Amino acid sequence: MTASASAELALTALTVEPGGTATTTLTVRNDLDIVEAYALEVVGDCAAWTTVEPARVSLYPGTSETVTVRLAPPRSAEARAGDFPLGIRVLPVEHPELATVPEATVTVLPFHELRATLAPRRRRGWLRARYRASVRNLGNAPAAVAFTPGQAGEDLRFRVAPEKLRLEPGATGEVRVQARARRLIWFGKPTTWPFEVKVAPEDADSPGPSVDGEFVQLAVLPKWLLALLAALIALLLAWFALVRPAVRSSAKQAAEQAVAQKSATPAAPAPAPAPGAATPGDPASADPGGQGKPAAGQPASGSRGGGAQINGTIDVQAPNAGTAVGSYPVPHGKVLDITDIVVANxxxxxxxxxxxxxxxTITTIALETFRNQDYHWVTPIRVSEDQAVTANVTCEAPGTPASGTQASTCHELVNISGTLSDLPRSH
Known part of the structure; x- marks a missing residue:
């Protein structure tokens, strides 16, 4: 053995675009005095997407062979943009100590690709709605991403936090997007406002993706309430125009007739009271038995069905992004029969x-779907002694009352109507 193996790459610098291919050649020469086989292996950062064809050659002494080196980086974040070393290990099978590694520099070009989503795509509310916009960097270079929401008209205003993100290749980021209407809708049908959020890398010439969303603005007062108010106004007008004059005329006529009869008939002397009889104004005449009971057929004031009629309110104030619970407890020895519940948002x-x-659980309801909600039962809901009617409020965002200033807490009122009775006891 008088010499050694040698190998040489045709190009020492290559440029390749992700999703494309680049090739060069490697020449292997056998300078040994024996027949030798050579195993060819790619080493370095480019090994995952670089191949050598063929990967093994056998050479007689003093001969050489040229093989093809093919580079095919994928169009994904795995093939990072930049300069990377490429090495081909040439390993003689019989004399591994004579291995050599020719090298070259590979430049992977950058590309930009973003994928964006908006969740939820459609939300309902009286004045504002919140969304989450997420974006993933599918390119092979870091990207500074800007979010720009917009609408065809000027009916909505937007706020994005944060306004920009910096994403490494393969990374995902998320921002909060708020859409707010410029004015409330007091009556009428819901109005749908479409909008879009554009996502674009700041240092790229090509436009980025955009995602579409919708804000369905609800009327503050439902349509049926407007019809009810119109009906009440019509009844009031009918009362003042027709019924009230007729009632006053009938009452005046009846009074005049009574005065005329009294003046035409002489007054008779009052008979003497019998012994032991009660005189007018004597308490015994109003209640001969002395028990003080109400008249037959007239239940006691504030009672119905043997129990006291109650009307209680649960007032709950929950902090922003927090939870609060209010309750109406049933006293010991009592039972509460609920017939009506009215909720005010x-x-x-x-x-x-x-x-x-x-x-x-009577109901679970999203606050943004109502301003006033009522429930009525023909068969009352019974709550036993020492239990309670509870209202649990989870506050996502306080609203804006009639003053026009956004509240700092969520504030709900739950009105309970029903009968509070004594709990029957077994003898």
Whole structure:
């Protein structure tokens, strides 16, 4: 053995675009005095997407062979942009100590690709709605991403936090987007405002993706309430125009007839009271038995069905992004029969309200879907002694009351009507 193996790359610098290919050649020469086989292996950062064809050659002494080196980086974040070393290890099978590694420099060109989503795509509210815009950097270079929401008209105003993100290749980021209407809709049908959020890298010439969203603005007062107010106004007008004059005329005529009859008939002397009889004004004449009971057929004031009629209110104020619970407890020895519940969301808060009667969940409702909500039952809901009617409020965003200034807390009122009775006791 008088010499050694040698190998040489045709190009020492290559440029390749992700998704494309680049090739060069490697010449292997056998300077040994024996027949030798050579294994060819790619080493370095480019090994994952570089191949040698063929990967093994056998050479007689003093001969050489040229093989093809093919580079094919994928169009993904795995093939990072920049300069990377490329090495081909040439390993003689019989004499591995004579291995050599010719090298070259590979430049991977950058490309930009973003993928954006908006969640939820459609939201409902009286004045504003919140969304989450997320973007993923599918390119092979870092990207500074800017978010620009917009609408065809000037009906909505937007706020993005944060306004910009810097993403490494393969990374995902998220921002909060708020859409706010310029004015409230007091009556009428819901109005849909479409908009889009454009996402673009700041240092790229090509435009980025855009995502579409919708804000459905609800009327503060439902349409049926407007019809009810119109009906009430019509009834009031009818009363003042027709019924009230007729009632006053009938009452005046009846009074005049009574005065005429009294003046035409002489007054008779009052008979002497019998012994032991009660005189007018004597308490015994109003209640011969002395028990003080109400007249037959007239239940006691504030009672119905053997129990006291109650009307209680649960006032709950929950902090922003927090939870609060209010309750109406049933006293010991009593039982509460609920017939009506009215819920008031007068600020237009956003969040969740859960009403329970003891262990029974009556309803769970999103705050942004109502301003006033009422429930009525023919068969009352019974709540036993020592239990409570509870209202659990999870505040997502306080609303804006009639003053026009956004509240700092969510504020809900739950009105409960029903009968509070004594709990029957077994003898």
């Amino acid at each position: 007068f600020q237009g808060d956003q969040g969740l309200l859960t009403i329970k009667a003891g262990d029974l």
